[in-house]
Amino acid sequence: MRGLERTGPATMAAGAVCLGLMAGSSSLTPASASGSSEAGRAITREQARQLLTEFTKSPALIRHALAVEAAMRAQAARAGGDPEYWGIVGLLHDFDYEQHPTAEEHPFAGAAILRERGYPELAEDILSHATYSGVPRNTPLRKALYAVDELTGFITAVALVRPSKSLSDVEPASVRKKMKDKAFARAVNREDIVNGAAELGVDLDEHIRFVTESLKPVAAELGLNP
Numbered sequence: 001m002r003g004l005e006r007t008g009p010a011t012m013a014a015g016a017v018c019l020g021l022m023a024g025s026s027s028l029t030p031a032s033a034s035g036s037s038e039a040g041r042a043i044t045r046e047q048a049r050q051l052l053t054e055f056t057k058s059p060a061l062i063r064h065a066l067a068v069e070a071a072m073r074a075q076a077a078r079a080g081g082d083p084e085y086w087g088i089v090g091l092l093h094d095f096d097y098e099q100h101p102t103a104e105e106h107p108f109a110g111a112a113i114l115r116e117r118g119y120p121e122l123a124e125d126i127l128s129h130a131t132y133s134g135v136p137r138n139t140p141l142r143k144a145l146y147a148v149d150e151l152t153g154f155i156t157a158v159a160l161v162r163p164s165k166s167l168s169d170v171e172p173a174s175v176r177k178k179m180k181d182k183a184f185a186r187a188v189n190r191e192d193i194v195n196g197a198a199e200l201g202v203d204l205d206e207h208i209r210f211v212t213e214s215l216k217p218v219a220a221e222l223g224l225n226p
Contacts, residue, residue: 074214147196172205
């Protein structure tokens with residue numbers, strides 16, 4: 001997340017993952033999810049949520065974390081990844097941002113905490129979403145995280161200004177139109193949205209549509225309609 005906090009709750013409001021997907025709390029190791037040889041410790045979704053709320057109190061930032069989690073689970077299902085681990089990466093990708101909001105600190109402070117607690121591969125995956133971290137986006141998971149981070153908040157912002165407040169009324173054309181309006185959700189990096197879709201190898205309209213669909217099951221939690 002690069003600047004979404006400054007856009008206010010409307011831009012940051014985004015969804016939790018579908019209850020059916022989140023019902024399980026199986027333990028995962030970062031290595032088993034991403035193919036790394038570095039074992040690390042097991043982490044559950046419940047432990048990840050506790051870690052998020054330990055460092056993040058802002059409802060807007062928590063909503064953003066939940067939105068990226070939902071989008072990452074959907075991306076995992078499409079790419080053949082592990083939805084539980086991909087979701088945890090999304091949930092924790094900005095957990096240090098409230099306390100360490102500068103580029104000098106975020107996401108490096110969070111990565112250090114994760115390493116200290118025994119999650120080195122998770123730390124590396126999270127570092128990859130920051131273009132300035134030096135960690136390459138060289139896996140489908142890392143490309144997906146970068147691709148959905150800015151877009152989740154932007155889509156929700158577009159839905160919130162619709163009279164219906166319905167995600168069904170958010171079309172790719174309306175999102176692209178708002179992207180041209182520099183005054184709308186001004187802190188959202190449009191270049192990251194465009195580049196993220198390109199790195200995934202998908203058409204931008206298709207990407208917008210897919211991420212929008214990933215938020216529909218939790219529309220009520222966003223203050224939106226499906």
